[in-house]
Amino acid sequence: SIIATIIAIMAGIVFGKTLLQTHYAKAEVPVWLKLISRENYLQNHFSSTTAKQGIASPLSSENLAEWIKQNSRPNDKLLVWGLECQLYVLSMRGHATDFPFDILLTSNLSGKTKALAWQNILRQQFIQQLKNEMPKFIVIVNNDSNPTEPVSSNEAIAFVPGFQTFLDNSYRKVKSVELFDVFEIKP
Known part of the structure; x- marks a missing residue:
């Protein structure tokens, strides 16, 4: 019509x-x-999408990924602690654990007994896989809290027993780019 x-x-x-x-x-x-x-x-x-908003700029992710490629071998592993998993693809480096995102390990499951027990098992597996793989770099994302993850990734390290100790004993900070702190395995 x-x-x-x-x-x-x-x-x-x-x-x-x-x-x-x-x-x-x-x-x-x-x-x-x-x-x-x-x-x-x-x-x-x-x-306008800046680190102060808890969002990494695409250019900083690309620059960091390029730096990782230049300072590692293709078979080296990487751990990105935070919701910036594009770094695995951009750097062409595999993830060191079965947990390319930290959300399964850091979500607040208090009051959910079975889920919390499952999460504790996952946390133990995560630490064991880190110890077995010893990734060349660990990238910690800072100040990235959001509605899905209300605690920033750098603070959520404390949620996984043994992670901070592992990081302190086996890695040294070598670079900071926008939201990212990069730790390299100690020689």
């Missing part, structure tokens, strides 16, 4: 106008059309 067609056209105009005013139109389309460089895109549109 004509009314339905007119409504569809008007909705399309409103949607199109809205789309042109969005981040998509202002940021991503110029990159795809090669009107601005990828680096300019990241700098211009992620500069």
Whole structure:
């Protein structure tokens, strides 16, 4: 019908106008059309996404991953403690444990007896796997608390018995980049 067609056209105009005013139109389309460089895109549109907000910028993740690649061998393992698992892929390094995310090990399960018992077993497995694998680097994400993980990853180290001791005894801090502290296995 004509009314339905007119409504569809008007909705399309409103949607199109809205789309042109969005981040998509202002940021991503110029990159795809090669009107601005990828680096300019990241700098211009992620500069407000900063470490003080608990979010790592894509450029800092990429730079750290490149540093990890340059300072390790392809078969070296990595542990990223926090929700920044893109570092495994970007650095092309495998994760040292069965836990590429820390959330299973750090979630508050108090009052849930069976789940807490299961979590304690996972924590023991995690520490044992770390000791067996001895990853070249351990990356700790700082100040990254969010609604899913209300305690920042650097503070959540304390939730896993033996993790801080393992880190202190076997690793030394070699680099800090934005939210990331990088620890390297001691010689």
